[in-house]
Amino acid sequence: MPPSSDATASTPPPAGSGSVLASVVALAEHDGSAWSDLRIAPSDALGLTAASHVLHYGSACFEGLKAHRQPDGAVRPFRSAKHAVRMAASAEQLMLPAPPEALFNDAIDLMVAEVGPELTPEPPGSLYLRPTLIGNENDVLAAGRPSSTAQFFVVAAGMGNYFADRPLTLLVETDVPRTVTRFGRVKCGANYVMALGLIDQARRDHGADQVLFAPGGIIEETGASNFMVVAGGKVITPPLGEAFLHGVTRDSLLHLAPDLGLAVEERHLTVDELVELAQAPDTEVLLTGTAAVVAPVGTLLHDGERVEVKGSIEAPLGKRLKTALTDIQTGDAPRPADW
Ligand SMILES: *Cc1c(COP(=O)(O)O)cnc(C)c1O
Numbered sequence: 001m002p003p004s005s006d007a008t009a010s011t012p013p014p015a016g017s018g019s020v021l022a023s024v025v026a027l028a029e030h031d032g033s034a035w036s037d038l039r040i041a042p043s044d045a046l047g048l049t050a051a052s053h054v055l056h057y058g059s060a061c062f063e064g065l066k067a068h069r070q071p072d073g074a075v076r077p078f079r080s081a082k083h084a085v086r087m088a089a090s091a092e093q094l095m096l097p098a099p100p101e102a103l104f105n106d107a108i109d110l111m112v113a114e115v116g117p118e119l120t121p122e123p124p125g126s127l128y129l130r131p132t133l134i135g136n137e138n139d140v141l142a143a144g145r146p147s148s149t150a151q152f153f154v155v156a157a158g159m160g161n162y163f164a165d166r167p168l169t170l171l172v173e174t175d176v177p178r179t180v181t182r183f184g185r186v187k188c189g190a191n192y193v194m195a196l197g198l199i200d201q202a203r204r205d206h207g208a209d210q211v212l213f214a215p216g217g218i219i220e221e222t223g224a225s226n227f228m229v230v231a232g233g234k235v236i237t238p239p240l241g242e243a244f245l246h247g248v249t250r251d252s253l254l255h256l257a258p259d260l261g262l263a264v265e266e267r268h269l270t271v272d273e274l275v276e277l278a279q280a281p282d283t284e285v286l287l288t289g290t291a292a293v294v295a296p297v298g299t300l301l302h303d304g305e306r307v308e309v310k311g312s313i314e315a316p317l318g319k320r321l322k323t324a325l326t327d328i329q330t331g332d333a334p335r336p337a338d339w
Contacts, residue, residue: 013269019128019157022115026107030097030150038107040114046151051138053147059135061090062187064290065248066126067112072330075116075127078329080108080246082248087131090186095146096133103152111154119158123330128291130155167298167312168209168287170222170273171202177212196221206301207315210287219269225287225295226250227268230262230317231277231328239266249288249325255336256324262317273308284311286318294322320322 027041035267054060063086067077084104091098099107108129120127132155135147142148176198178184179191195211202208211221219238221227226247228237239247254264277283277301285297296315300307312318327333 013216020119022111022119022156023160024114025153025155026111026114027151027153028099028103028107034146035097035099035103035152038103038110040110041153041275043153043155046136046153048136049138051140053135053137053142055138056140057135057143057147058188058189058190059094059096059147061087061094061096061133061186063129063131065108065129065131066290066329067108067116067120067129068126068329068331069120069122072140072331074119075112075120075145076331077108077112077129079248079252080105082251083131084194086187086236086246086248087133088272090188091133094133094135094188096135096150099131099133099152107131107152108152115156119156121158121160123325124161125159126329128157130157141256164165167216167296167309167315169207169299169301170210170212170297171206172212172214172300172302173198173202173210174214174217174271176213177215178220178244179210181242184220186239187245192223192281199223202301208301210211212300214271217271219271219274220244222287225289225292227284228253228288229274229277229283230286230311231280231283233261234263234265234276236267236269238269247288247290248291249290252289252325252328252339253294253321256328258323259315260320260324262321271302278307278309280311283309284309284318285309286312286315293325294318324335 023043024040025043026038028038029036030256063083065083067075070076084101088098116127133152136147136151137147178195183191199211202211212222213220219227221244228235257264285293296318298309298312328335
């Protein structure tokens with residue numbers, strides 16, 4: 001047993017339950033010139049003060065990835081390197097020092113070694129990992145400049161099967177954007193809190209689960225998931241750009257789609273075209289992201305109309321795409337070379 005394992009939760013969560021949060025993090029600190037070594041630290045001992053830059057000026061970004069129990073019992077993270085690259089891009093926009101790829105991957109591996117054996121349930125459960133980067137300089141007057149110091153830490157939680165038990169309902173928003181263009185592909189809490197009011201209103205006023213942001217009628221993504229349509233033997237999804245978050249799940253599914261006989265079309269998709277495509281009985285509308293992997297969308301609320309997506313009720317292709325990906329994650333199918 002590692003020395004600090006008594007600081008972690010002791011019972012793995014059964015599949016289907018909520019999450020069990022590890023009480024420790026893997027932590028490294030940047031003093032303005034270099035990163036410290038990694039260490040395991042209690043998650044309530046980060047040493048933040050009320051004057052921390054992050055608490056006032058939002059200098060924070062994060063990642064979300066999973067590690068899965070393999071057939072031999074080992075716990076293996078999925079595409080950690082891809083998340084390291086994305087965090088580095090977020091860090092650059094927030095003027096925070098990016099953890100080098102090796103430090104990022106080492107922190108994931110350290111956290112998985114520390115809490116993975118205890119906290120990771122059998123598939124379809126997994127260990128959810130939340131690498132986080134914050135500016136922690138103590139100076140409330142640092143409004144006009146970056147934090148001179150930073151902390152990078154990895155939070156972990158064992159989680160059960162995270163899936164929606166029914167197709168989702170989306171409110172289509174064509175006026176208000178999710179965030180500003182320059183921050184569309186930055187994974188930062190500020191983007192979430194900016195969209196929160198609209199999403200909450202869509203829930204309360206329309207019974208929607210999420211908002212599909214489509215400024216000017218061009219589809220981007222929802223508050224926390226990428227968007228794709230499966231229709232006529234094709235996966236159609238908006239092309240990468242500055243507008244939305246470049247999901248690792250999106251990337252993985254597009255890589256696997258041809259194996260299922262699906263062509264991939266990365267192109268702009270309008271709300272009008274979506275409404276038209278949704279009429280075909282075999283069209284599936286899907287959201288993608290690390291937590292749920294693939295979630296079918298059964299209803300679009302647009303311009304006061306309810307558009308039912310009949311193909312999403314069973315979503316056979318969505319299920320096949322999801323299984324193709326989760327089989328790789330759990331070691332039941334071979335990984336593509338650079339994953
Ligand atoms: C994290 C996130 C996604 C999904 O990205 P994955 O890498 O697939 O988990 C999509 N949209 C937003 C806004 C996100 O923050």
